[in-house]
Amino acid sequence: MFSFNRQSIFVKIFLLFLLVFSLSVTSHILVTQKVERELLRKQARSISRLIILTRQWVASMGGVWSKDFYSKDHGYLTSYTEEVRSKKPAVFYLHNPALATREISTLANIEHGYDFRVVSDRARERKNEPDAFEADAIEKLYFQEDNYVEDFSGDVYRYVESLRVKKGCLRCHGNLRTDVKEPMRTILMKKYGNKAFGYKVGEIRGAISVRIAKNNMVTQLSSVFSYWNYIIAFATVVLFYLFSRFVVVRPVQKLTNAAMEISSGNLDVDLGIKDTQEKSRNEITKLAFAFEKLRNSYKFLAGRMANK
Numbered sequence: 001m002f003s004f005n006r007q008s009i010f011v012k013i014f015l016l017f018l019l020v021f022s023l024s025v026t027s028h029i030l031v032t033q034k035v036e037r038e039l040l041r042k043q044a045r046s047i048s049r050l051i052i053l054t055r056q057w058v059a060s061m062g063g064v065w066s067k068d069f070y071s072k073d074h075g076y077l078t079s080y081t082e083e084v085r086s087k088k089p090a091v092f093y094l095h096n097p098a099l100a101t102r103e104i105s106t107l108a109n110i111e112h113g114y115d116f117r118v119v120s121d122r123a124r125e126r127k128n129e130p131d132a133f134e135a136d137a138i139e140k141l142y143f144q145e146d147n148y149v150e151d152f153s154g155d156v157y158r159y160v161e162s163l164r165v166k167k168g169c170l171r172c173h174g175n176l177r178t179d180v181k182e183p184m185r186t187i188l189m190k191k192y193g194n195k196a197f198g199y200k201v202g203e204i205r206g207a208i209s210v211r212i213a214k215n216n217m218v219t220q221l222s223s224v225f226s227y228w229n230y231i232i233a234f235a236t237v238v239l240f241y242l243f244s245r246f247v248v249v250r251p252v253q254k255l256t257n258a259a260m261e262i263s264s265g266n267l268d269v270d271l272g273i274k275d276t277q278e279k280s281r282n283e284i285t286k287l288a289f290a291f292e293k294l295r296n297s298y299k300f301l302a303g304r305m306a307n308k
């Protein structure tokens with residue numbers, strides 16, 4: 001069995017070195033991970049802030065109208081045809097905040113760093129239905145205090161932040177009889193049916209879901225390691241080796257050999273302290289002086305025995 005106590009000082013120092021080294025590497029990795037998480041969360045927050053601002057901007061103008069064009073993928077909320085005599089009539093299509101965000105979100109691409117979308121557990125539009133993680137997150141948002149749920153475990157960082165109903169939302173999401181007025185009521189009912197009405201101010205209407213590609217900082221950090229780091233690591237190992245060899249192990253070995261010599265009768269062996277002061281703080285030098293005293297007592301006793 002491995003007994004630490006029976007190992008040489010050199011092995012002990014080497015084990016200590018390994019321990020200190022791995023502890024410092026571990027603490028480095030932990031700190032890096034923590035910094036990475038903070039950065040990801042900050043980035044996700046600012047993305048969701050930007051989405052909310054964009055929605056506000058669109059809402060403040062009563063939605064965005066596009067002339068003669070809408071994308072088949074996203075559709076439009078309602079249209080309005082402007083008849084001008086002499087010209088061909090122009091058709092305008094309405095993009096309400098949720099639709100505009102949906103259109104913008106398809107421009108974002110996780111391959112370029114991040115993407116986002118707006119989801120809801122009571123979605124009008126099928127494309128806004130949550131995936132398993134988002135559904136679970138929304139479920140949690142109902143009960144927890146924090147307004148977000150996050151997940152670091154996969155290749156992408158996921159962040160889901162609640163989107164609550166404000167007064168302005170009621171005219172399209174509020175009570176069908178009291179809050180939602182014509183012509184919006186007919187427009188919404190025609191397009192989505194009786195979906196996502198009846199909300200009150202403050203309730204969770206859905207969530208902003210952000211995904212950010214993780215360019216793992218720990219791997220990135222290890223890729224910045226240059227040959228200098230290897231040289232420094234190598235130099236540290238060499239320094240440890242030289243220190244334990246020449247400052248600890250070699251002097252102790254010398255003393256051991258001297259003690260063996262003395263015990264076999266060679267009293268004049270060199271203890272290596274001829275030009276040294278006894279006041280030294282070096283424990284090994286102190287030990288050598290103790291040996292010196294032992295040798296003198298031994299000489300004295302041997303002399304007395306011989307004289308008898």
Ligand code: HEC
Nearest residue numbers: 096098099119120122123124125128164169172196205206
């Ligand atoms: C002008 C009407 C209108 C207003 C005002 C409005 N919404 Fe919507 N909202 C819609 C429509 C229409 C959809 C479905 C949009 C789509 O096609 O993605 C929708 C969808 C959503 C969705 C996505 C889930 C789903 O049902 O598909 C969320 C979340 C949402 N709205 C939240 C809000 C919030 C929060 C406000 C107020 C800040 C608000 N909406 C104000 C009309 C409106």
